[in-house]
Amino acid sequence: MKVLAAMSGGVDSAVAAARAIEAGHDVTGVHLALSPSPASHRNGARGCCSLEDARDARRAADVLGIPFYVWDVAERFGRDVVDDFVAEYAAGRTPNPCVRCNERIKFAAVLDRALALGFDAVCTGHYARIVDGTLHRAVDDAKDQSYVLGVLRPQQLAHAMFPLGETTKAAVRAEAGARGLGVATKPDSHDICFIPDGDTAGWLAARLGAQPGPILEAETGAVVGHHDGAYAFTVGQRRGLALSQPAADGRPRYVLDISPVTRTVTVGAIEALAVDAIVAGPPTWCGAAPELPFLGLAQLRAHGEVHACTASLDDDALVVSFHDRPSGVAPGQTAVLYDGTRVVGSATIARTLPETHCATG
Numbered sequence: 001m002k003v004l005a006a007m008s009g010g011v012d013s014a015v016a017a018a019r020a021i022e023a024g025h026d027v028t029g030v031h032l033a034l035s036p037s038p039a040s041h042r043n044g045a046r047g048c049c050s051l052e053d054a055r056d057a058r059r060a061a062d063v064l065g066i067p068f069y070v071w072d073v074a075e076r077f078g079r080d081v082v083d084d085f086v087a088e089y090a091a092g093r094t095p096n097p098c099v100r101c102n103e104r105i106k107f108a109a110v111l112d113r114a115l116a117l118g119f120d121a122v123c124t125g126h127y128a129r130i131v132d133g134t135l136h137r138a139v140d141d142a143k144d145q146s147y148v149l150g151v152l153r154p155q156q157l158a159h160a161m162f163p164l165g166e167t168t169k170a171a172v173r174a175e176a177g178a179r180g181l182g183v184a185t186k187p188d189s190h191d192i193c194f195i196p197d198g199d200t201a202g203w204l205a206a207r208l209g210a211q212p213g214p215i216l217e218a219e220t221g222a223v224v225g226h227h228d229g230a231y232a233f234t235v236g237q238r239r240g241l242a243l244s245q246p247a248a249d250g251r252p253r254y255v256l257d258i259s260p261v262t263r264t265v266t267v268g269a270i271e272a273l274a275v276d277a278i279v280a281g282p283p284t285w286c287g288a289a290p291e292l293p294f295l296g297l298a299q300l301r302a303h304g305e306v307h308a309c310t311a312s313l314d315d316d317a318l319v320v321s322f323h324d325r326p327s328g329v330a331p332g333q334t335a336v337l338y339d340g341t342r343v344v345g346s347a348t349i350a351r352t353l354p355e356t357h358c359a360t361g
Contacts, residue, residue, distance in 0.1 A: 002025070002118060002121075003027045003119065003120065003121050004110075004114040006032060006110065006122060006125075007061060009054060009060075010053070011125075012127070013057070014060040014181050016163045017064060018064055021064060027064075029068040029069070031058070032073050032105070032106075033054065033070050036078070056186065059182055063179070063180055073105060077194075080104040081194075084097075085097050085192075086207055094235065097193075099147075102151060103151040107152055111156060111159055121159045122159060122160060124160070126149060127145045127165060129146075129341075130160065130162060133154065133157060133287070135150070135343040136165070136341045137341040138165045143169045145302075146336075146343050147301075147336050150284075150343050150345065150346035153285070153286070173185070201240075204231050205229055211263055212229070214226055215227055215265045217253075218266050218267065218272060222245070224245045225241060225244050230258050231260065233255050233265050236327065251269060254269070254270050270327065273328045274326070275325060275326060275329050275352040275353060277320060277322060277353040278352050278353065279318070280317065280319075280349045281316075281318070283337075283345045283347040284345055285344065285345040286345050287344070290344050292311070292313055296309065296337055296340075297337070297340075298311070300329055300333055300334075306338065307324055308322070310323070320337075331350060
């Protein structure tokens with residue numbers, strides 16, 4: 001097959017490309033230029049945006065002896081991922097930009113272009129497995145990335161390759177070293193790639209400006225602090241609240257609710273974070289739609305815990321009822337359903353049940 005290997009400049013994508021070559025495929029490497037000004041991004045373990053990453057990807061392609069190109073997708077990335085990220089936080093929701101990037105860039109814009117150019121598949125360094133056309137967790141639980149791929153549809157999975165799904169991260173690094181790849185010891189990236197210093201609140205403030213408002217105590221409605229922008233908070237947050245009044249019982253407070261319209265952030269005890277169910281947007285099924293109601297597992301954040309659940313449809317909305325009570329679930333997060341290791345589908349959380357009812361209304 002003709003395979004386009006997306007090479008971020010990290011060790012995972014380099015080894016994935018090497019394995020595609022070893023499997024006998026005709027491989028071409030491509031680095032995605034996601035920023036209109038990559039020089040402004042921090043050097044180091046960024047994983048997709050910096051000039052250093054582009055150079056590392058090119059060096060890896062040279063070692064592997066494959067053609068290499070850079071595709072400029074900055075405009076679409078800015079619109080579909082960065083602008084979406086800002087809009088979601090401005091609306092009081094908590095998005096996952098990696099989910100959006102896979103959905104709209106790597107397996108939409110890039111895959112569409114690859115197929116148009118005559119490639120049969122796109123190969124990436126994600127830790128996930130495709131088994132009989134269905135998406136599954138990787139064998140390395142600590143590195144599993146099936147959650148951020150849960151937005152992929154069957155026709156996209158049919159043209160995707162994840163060569164690292166059966167391998168541990170330690171083995172991938174060892175293999176990179178044995179192959180003479182200079183990225184063998186390059187650190188993994190952990191930050192949001194388009195926020196250079198990792199300061200999400202500061203980055204958002206520079207784009208949304210000051211939007212001061214009160215921080216309210218859920219039980220009493222009393223003002224217990226102030227903020228410069230509700231967008232800087234997420235449901236379940238404990239640190240950085242800067243409250244002027246301690247709780248009467250001395251226990252920590254957590255963010256329970258965010259209202260951009262009234263610019264209020266509501267805080268309260270950790271028990272108030274527990275939810276019985278979520279209502280999510282129309283689901284994306286990774287295969288055939290499951291028989292409903294579906295009994296399985298739900299994961300609500302990358303590398304988060306899984307929760308036994310029952311899922312059903314209410315018109316176009318996905319309703320997921322939990323057998324336990326997960327905590328700190330935020331609108332905007334992605335809910336991914338699993339049947340064992342198999343990814344069934346995903347949907348974006350719209351609201352939680354029961355909803356928080358604050359003393360201020």
